[in-house]
Amino acid sequence: MFRCARWTWPPGPVIKNVVPIAAIVLGVSMAGGVSVADHVLSQKDLVFSQDDLDKLRATGACENCDLAQARLRDADLHGVNLQGANLRGADLKLVDLHKANLMGADLRSAVLERADLSGADLTDALLTGADLEQADLIGAKLDYAAFDGADLEGANLSQATMLGTNFRNASLKGAILDQGNMSTAQLDHANLERASLQHCMLHDANLEGANLKDAILTGIGADGANFRSTHLEGTEMSGAILNRADFTGATLKLTIINGTVLTDAKGLTQAQLHTACGNGDTRLPNGLIVEAC
Numbered sequence: 001m002f003r004c005a006r007w008t009w010p011p012g013p014v015i016k017n018v019v020p021i022a023a024i025v026l027g028v029s030m031a032g033g034v035s036v037a038d039h040v041l042s043q044k045d046l047v048f049s050q051d052d053l054d055k056l057r058a059t060g061a062c063e064n065c066d067l068a069q070a071r072l073r074d075a076d077l078h079g080v081n082l083q084g085a086n087l088r089g090a091d092l093k094l095v096d097l098h099k100a101n102l103m104g105a106d107l108r109s110a111v112l113e114r115a116d117l118s119g120a121d122l123t124d125a126l127l128t129g130a131d132l133e134q135a136d137l138i139g140a141k142l143d144y145a146a147f148d149g150a151d152l153e154g155a156n157l158s159q160a161t162m163l164g165t166n167f168r169n170a171s172l173k174g175a176i177l178d179q180g181n182m183s184t185a186q187l188d189h190a191n192l193e194r195a196s197l198q199h200c201m202l203h204d205a206n207l208e209g210a211n212l213k214d215a216i217l218t219g220i221g222a223d224g225a226n227f228r229s230t231h232l233e234g235t236e237m238s239g240a241i242l243n244r245a246d247f248t249g250a251t252l253k254l255t256i257i258n259g260t261v262l263t264d265a266k267g268l269t270q271a272q273l274h275t276a277c278g279n280g281d282t283r284l285p286n287g288l289i290v291e292a293c
Helices: 021-026 050-059
Strands: none
Touching: none
């Protein structure tokens, strides 16, 4: 008989609601950490490894363990070591993973809605197609992680490091990325509508075809960034440093570029700038002008 109870041990995590997918299929109630009673489940019924789950609850660490499709909703896993773990398809909604080690972990298609990942290390982690809506990723290490196709709507990634991170086709609508470092990140065709990227570093980042409508990019540093065919309608870009950035085919309707440095920008045309506005501190390539806001 498989039993799952409330786990409490200092200084390890408190895992309150661990439910195997098989239990969900059987309709077994697990509210409040109640045991699965009167249902015999063989190991083949469990998608994840029970031994790995036991190891995690006993030690607070389980490198390279198999927890695929485990239900860990609302669990306290702050500071745990899950480096290289398989959490593919796991239910981690509302889970506390504050300062957890998830380097190289597989979280593809995992549910992390409103999870606390602040200060966590997700370097090289796989989160393709994951649900991170309204997740807390403040100060997280996300370098070279894969978030392609992920849902990060309303998530807070302020002060996170995202060097070379893959956000292709991801939804970052309304997300907060203030003071983050996204240099060399891949954001092509991502949805960043109404996102806040104030004082974010985007040097050599790829934003081709991205949607940045009504986004706030005040004070960003994006030298050499690719804004080809990017939607910048209503975007606030005052005080941005955009030398060598490529704006070929970008839409700048109602874009605000007060004090923005575009001296060495590529692909800018007078037709584009006719739909934008700036001020006397705006720096443009020779021969181009912009109307005052």
